[in-house]
Amino acid sequence: MHELSLMQTLGERVLSVAAAEGAEKVVAIRLRIGTLAGVDPDALRFAAEVVLADTLAANATLTIEEIPATWWCAPCGADFTTPPDARACPRCGALSARLLRGQDLSLVSVELVP
Amino acid sequence: MCGHCACGEPPVPEAPPAAAGRPVSLEDSLLARNNHLAAHNREHFRAAGVRVVNVLSSPGSGKTALLERLAALAPPGLRLAALVGDLATDNDARRLREAGLPAVQITTGQACHLEAAMVHRGLEALAEAGHPLTAVDLLLIENVGNLVCPAAFDLGEDLRLVLLSVTEGEDKPLKYPALFHSADVVVISKSDLAEAVDFDRPLAHRNVEQVAPAARLLEVSARRGTGVDALLELLLPASARAAALPVG
Ligand SMILES: Nc1nc2c(ncn2[C@@H]2O[C@H](COP(=O)(O)OP(=O)(O)O)[C@@H](O)[C@H]2O)c(=O)[nH]1
Ligand SMILES: [Mg+2]
Ligand SMILES: [Zn+2]
Ligand SMILES: [Zn+2]
Ligand SMILES: [Zn+2]
Numbered sequence: 001m002h003e004l005s006l007m008q009t010l011g012e013r014v015l016s017v018a019a020a021e022g023a024e025k026v027v028a029i030r031l032r033i034g035t036l037a038g039v040d041p042d043a044l045r046f047a048a049e050v051v052l053a054d055t056l057a058a059n060a061t062l063t064i065e066e067i068p069a070t071w072w073c074a075p076c077g078a079d080f081t082t083p084p085d086a087r088a089c090p091r092c093g094a095l096s097a098r099l100l101r102g103q104d105l106s107l108v109s110v111e112l113v114p
Numbered sequence: 115m116c117g118h119c120a121c122g123e124p125p126v127p128e129a130p131p132a133a134a135g136r137p138v139s140l141e142d143s144l145l146a147r148n149n150h151l152a153a154h155n156r157e158h159f160r161a162a163g164v165r166v167v168n169v170l171s172s173p174g175s176g177k178t179a180l181l182e183r184l185a186a187l188a189p190p191g192l193r194l195a196a197l198v199g200d201l202a203t204d205n206d207a208r209r210l211r212e213a214g215l216p217a218v219q220i221t222t223g224q225a226c227h228l229e230a231a232m233v234h235r236g237l238e239a240l241a242e243a244g245h246p247l248t249a250v251d252l253l254l255i256e257n258v259g260n261l262v263c264p265a266a267f268d269l270g271e272d273l274r275l276v277l278l279s280v281t282e283g284e285d286k287p288l289k290y291p292a293l294f295h296s297a298d299v300v301v302i303s304k305s306d307l308a309e310a311v312d313f314d315r316p317l318a319h320r321n322v323e324q325v326a327p328a329a330r331l332l333e334v335s336a337r338r339g340t341g342v343d344a345l346l347e348l349l350l351p352a353s354a355r356a357a358a359l360p361v362g
Binding site: 002005006009013017021028036037038087095099103104105106107108109110111112113114 | 136144263292
C-alpha cells in the first residue's frame, strides 16, 4: 500500500514533467530506491501499471535501481554496506546508529517522445 | 504546497525547464522533498511557539489510548491538539475529540506513513476547526501504525515518541532499529499488563538501549494513568507547564 501512494506521487510528477515538456509520450521512467525505503520493487511495478494506465506514460519502461543500505561505523571510521535487515559492522561487529544511504526513493529521469 | 497558507515560503522547485533533448534528468528525491517541507513545518511551529510530538508504533500499541490519557491528565490551561493519521476511518480522531482533545484526521488514503505535506494540510484543517497553531501549546501527531516507513519521514516535530507495548515482544527494537533509533523518547506501553504477559523488562530495556542509547525510556499505562505525569514532564519544557498552570 506504501507503493501505491508513492507511485501516485511519482506518477503525478512524471506527468507534470511530460506536460511541461509538451511531450506526447513517456517511454521510460528511471527510479532509484534504497533497500531501507520500505518499498518493494515488484509492488511498485504493479502500482505503476495501475497509476499510469490511460496516461501518457501508460507504456513506459520502468527501471528500478536498488541502493543498498550503507552505514557509518564510528569505531572503524569507515562505512559498510549491509542487507536491509542488518546493521552490524562486518569488520568489528559494532551496531551502527548512523545510516548514510539506503532510505531514499528518487525519480532519476524520464525519457520523452518526441 | 505553501501556496495555501500565505506563509511566504517559496513553492518546492519544479524540474528545470524544458531542455530540447529527450532523456530528462530529474534527480527528484522524495526524502529531500519531504525534508524541505518538514523544515517549513518546523518554521510554523517555532513561530507559533508550539511543541510538537510525533507518536509512532505498531498498530494497537496504544497510541490513541495514550493521547486520550494525556488529554485527561494534562494541567488545566495547557492547550493540546492532535493530528491523527489513519488509513481509512476517523475513529481515532473521534475518540480523541470525545476525550476533549481537539483532533483532526489526516486521511492518508493508501499511505502507510505521514509525510510533512500531509501535516501541513492538517495544520490548515486544525486552524479551520478553530485551533490555529498560535492557540496550541502541545501538538500531538499520531502517525500511522507502522514500524517501517514512518521512520524516514520527518514531519517537523520537536520530539519523536515511539511506543513498544509489553504485549508485542521484547525484540521489536532489534527488528525495527531505524524507527527505534530515531526516537527521542521510548515509551513501554500497557505496563499494567506486564505481569500477565510475562514481560521480560530487563531484556526489553537492554534492547531499547542498544538501538536507541540516547532516548529517554519510561513505562506508561494509559489504562491506569501510571507514568503519564512523568511523560508530560518529558514532553513539555518546565516553562510551558508553569505558564499553563495559572490559567486553569
Ligand atoms: N490494558 C491496557 N490496554 C491498553 C492500554 N493502552 C491501550 N490499550 C488497548 O489496546 C488496544 C489498542 O489501543 P489503541 O490506543 O487503539 O492503539 P493504537 O492503534 O496504537 O492507537 C485497545 O483495545 C486499547 O484499549 C493500556 O495502557 N493498558
Ligand atoms: Mg490509534
Ligand atoms: Zn566497525
Ligand atoms: Zn506553510
Ligand atoms: Zn509508508
